Amino acid sequence: MNLFKPALILSFAFLAVFGEATLFAPRSLLGAQIDLLPALMIYAALNADIVTLSLLAVFGGIWFDSLSANPLGVTILPLVVAGFPVYWQRDLILRGLPFAQLVLGAAASALVPLLTVLLLLNSGKSPLIGWGSLWQWLVMTAGGAVATPVIFALFEWFSHTLGYQPRTEMSFRSDREIHRGRK
Amino acid sequence: MFKQKNYLALGAVVFVAVVLLSLPTRATARLKLAVGSWFLPLFGLANAGQQLPADLADSVLPRRELLHQIDSLRRENQQLREQQIQAVAIARENDQLRNLLGWQKQAPWKLKPANVVMRDPANWWRTIQIDLGSRDGIQTNQPVLTAEGLAGRISSVGFVSSQVVLIGDPNCRVSALVENATHDIGVLVASGPLDTSLVELSYLASGANLKPGQNVLTSGLGGIFPKGIPIGKIVDAQAIEYGLATEARVKLNANLGALEQVWVLFK
Numbered sequence: 001m002n003l004f005k006p007a008l009i010l011s012f013a014f015l016a017v018f019g020e021a022t023l024f025a026p027r028s029l030l031g032a033q034i035d036l037l038p039a040l041m042i043y044a045a046l047n048a049d050i051v052t053l054s055l056l057a058v059f060g061g062i063w064f065d066s067l068s069a070n071p072l073g074v075t076i077l078p079l080v081v082a083g084f085p086v087y088w089q090r091d092l093i094l095r096g097l098p099f100a101q102l103v104l105g106a107a108a109s110a111l112v113p114l115l116t117v118l119l120l121l122n123s124g125k126s127p128l129i130g131w132g133s134l135w136q137w138l139v140m141t142a143g144g145a146v147a148t149p150v151i152f153a154l155f156e157w158f159s160h161t162l163g164y165q166p167r168t169e170m171s172f173r174s175d176r177e178i179h180r181g182r183k
Numbered sequence: 184m185f186k187q188k189n190y191l192a193l194g195a196v197v198f199v200a201v202v203l204l205s206l207p208t209r210a211t212a213r214l215k216l217a218v219g220s221w222f223l224p225l226f227g228l229a230n231a232g233q234q235l236p237a238d239l240a241d242s243v244l245p246r247r248e249l250l251h252q253i254d255s256l257r258r259e260n261q262q263l264r265e266q267q268i269q270a271v272a273i274a275r276e277n278d279q280l281r282n283l284l285g286w287q288k289q290a291p292w293k294l295k296p297a298n299v300v301m302r303d304p305a306n307w308w309r310t311i312q313i314d315l316g317s318r319d320g321i322q323t324n325q326p327v328l329t330a331e332g333l334a335g336r337i338s339s340v341g342f343v344s345s346q347v348v349l350i351g352d353p354n355c356r357v358s359a360l361v362e363n364a365t366h367d368i369g370v371l372v373a374s375g376p377l378d379t380s381l382v383e384l385s386y387l388a389s390g391a392n393l394k395p396g397q398n399v400l401t402s403g404l405g406g407i408f409p410k411g412i413p414i415g416k417i418v419d420a421q422a423i424e425y426g427l428a429t430e431a432r433v434k435l436n437a438n439l440g441a442l443e444q445v446w447v448l449f450k
Contacts, residue, residue, distance in 0.1 A: 018225050020304035021312075028440055031377045032306050054192040058199050066218035067301060069308035069338075069348070072211045073203025080196050088189065117307060123204070126353040127307035132377035136306045 004163050006052040008155065009044050013037060013056055017063040026143070032136035034143030036151070037064060037075070038108035041083035043151050046095040046104075053083055070116070071123065078115035082108035098149040109144020113137060216341035219312075223343065226300045226314075292409070293449040294328070295319065299442045300344065306376065309352035309439070311335075315447060316343040324407050326448040332413040332436035333357065333401060334445055349439050350414070351382045359384055359414055359433075360402035367391040368402050371414065371433065379440040381418065387429040393420040399433050409450065 016036040027033045037060045044053045061076030086093070086104060094100045114137070120127045206214070274291075281287070297313035315321050317340050325337045327347045335349035348355040353373040361367045361384075369387040384399065397417045403410025413436050420431035 014221075015225075017304060018222055018229075021222070021301035022226070022229055024302060024441070027302070027306075033302075033304055035304070050189055050192045054196045057196050061200070062203070062218055063221075064304060066215045067222065067312070068303050068305040069310045069346070069352075069354070070305055071204060072206070072215050072218075073200045076196065076200035076203070080193070080200075084189075084193060113306070116305075120307070126373075127305075128309060128351070128353055128373055128376045129307055130375045130377075132375045133307070136376060140306070 002164065005048055005159065006055065008158055008162075009040065009048060009052055009056055010059060012151075012155075013040055013060040014063060016040065017060070017067060020064075021067045026139075030139045030143075031132070032139040032143075034147065035064075035109065035112065035140055036144070036147055037061075037079060038082050038112040039105045039144045039148040039151050041079050041112075042086060042101065042104045042108050042148055043155060045083040045086035046090050046093065046101075047155070050087060053087055057083060070120070071125070074119050074123070075112070075116055077119065078112040081115055082111050098152070101149045101152050102145050105148025106141050106145035108148075110137065110141040113140055212339055216339070216344075219344070220341065222301075230298070230300070294446040295449060297327075297445050297447055299445060309349040309355075309379065310338065311347050311349065311442060311445075312344050313347055313445060313447070314344055316341045316345050318342055320449070321345050321447060325450075326408050326412065328412065328446045328448055329437040329442065329444075330446075331438070332415065333408065334437050334439060334442065336407055337447065347445070349379075350435060350437075351379060351439065357408055357414065358402040358404040359399050360410075361387075361391070361393060361417065361431075362398040362400060363392055363394070365390075365392050367393065368404070369429075369431070371399075374432075380435050380438065382415070382433050382435060384417075384431040384433050385428075387420075387431060389422065389427055389429060391420065391429040391431075393417050393429065393431050395419060409448070 020033050020035065037056075040060065041053070041056060044056050048056075057076055057079040061073060061079050064070070064075045065072045086108075093104070117127055117129060117133075203211070203214075295315060297315040299311050300314050301312045303310040313327075321337060321340050323337050323340055327334045327336060333350060335347045335352070335355050337345050338348040338354065339346045350357060350371055351374045355371075357371040359369055359371050361369070367387050369384040369391075371382050372385045374382040387393070395417055399414045399417060401408040401410060401412040401414060415433040415435040418432040418434050420429055422428070423430045
């Protein structure tokens with residue numbers, strides 16, 4: 001089993017969560033922090049196996065919640081809801097098209113914060129929500145949508161540069177060699 | 184479409200999530216701190232990376248500029264020393280008066296500086312992490328200040344870092360006193376999710392005499408925040424609940440959106 005892609009996806013998720021906690025610019029400029037985990041779930045759902053997708057949902061959720069005031073594990077289920085249906089339907093999705101990536105990224109980035117807040121409210125927590133949350137939700141959706149094709153391109157480049165390349169088939173086959181001339 | 188492997192993976196992930204969510208609060212807090220500590224090497228790297236340009240800039244500062252800075256710092260130091268002498272005299276006088284009246288002596292504040300290492304990645308909480316933990320003597324519910332005023336309180340403590348819940352977060356309620364003739368007391372509660380500089384002062388009496396610009400301080404009620412820490416200034420006030428209560432908006436002195444260094448108060 002080639003562990004390059006799962007390791008790359010999980011490393012990216014780790015760095016993404018770290019970046020969301022330390023980069024203050026999006027929050028001060030746009031009023032909201034953009035979450036890259038839903039976009040990454042879409043990439044993993046369309047390009048990785050089910051084990052990698054599950055690991056991303058579990059570890060991405062735990063990493064995010066450990067740096068946040070969220071209860072530990074609350075982000076896992078929204079990530080599952082965003083990623084698993086796409087994985088099940090991935091043969092019907094034109095995954096190479098940036099527009100398809102953008103739409104899926106927007107849907108996942110809209111769904112994950114919504115479900116997380118619903119879970120928080122359902123578990124008796126009182127997150128900071130108001131009319132301004134609508135703007136934050138729009139920023140997160142748009143940011144995640146734009147980030148998805150970028151993540152696809154970035155992983156494509158990483159896979160091409162650092163990953164094993166498929167062995168190209170040569171046209172020459174020794175069993176089909178035609179010997180000319182007399183023996 | 185639904186292979187057995189898919190069901191197994193889905194079941195495993197849901198099982199992990201349910202187990203984590205049903206853990207006791209104490210175990211969850213420990214687990215969160217343990218997982219959060221995985222990021223510490225990256226925080227160290229990020230801090231070093233941020234420090235590098237500043238160090239480079241320092242090394243190329245001209246001598247004249249450095250001498251100018253030393254001169255202005257000396258002058259500032261002199262002024263602060265004079266102020267300190269005055270403050271010590273005032274404190275002594277205050278202690279003597281307290282003794283005469285039989286009031287309890289006020290313990291001086293001890294402050295410990297801390298760096299802000301990260302903010303909450305979720306948009307629906309207002310928390311930060313600082314680089315002081317239990318090894319530095321930090322405990323939960325200690326007040327956290329900036330040079331301008333109150334910032335929040337310690338909500339959870341790890342070995343090397345702690346989480347601070349800031350004013351305006353639903354989990355940080357502060358009993359506050361308005362500096363006016365009637366000394367109206369209210370509670371600072373959660374505000375809107377976008378503007379970190381404004382919070383709401385609720386549970387004020389219906390006849391509260393509030394005017395824009397009046398100072399808001401901690402009242403000392405509640406046992407967490409000592410009395411007299413500046414919080415902010417009244418922006419406006421309005422009657423709510425059919426005139427039975429008053430609610431005011433308070434502009435915070437501390438800029439919570441750009442915190443880099445804070446002070447933890449030891450009582």
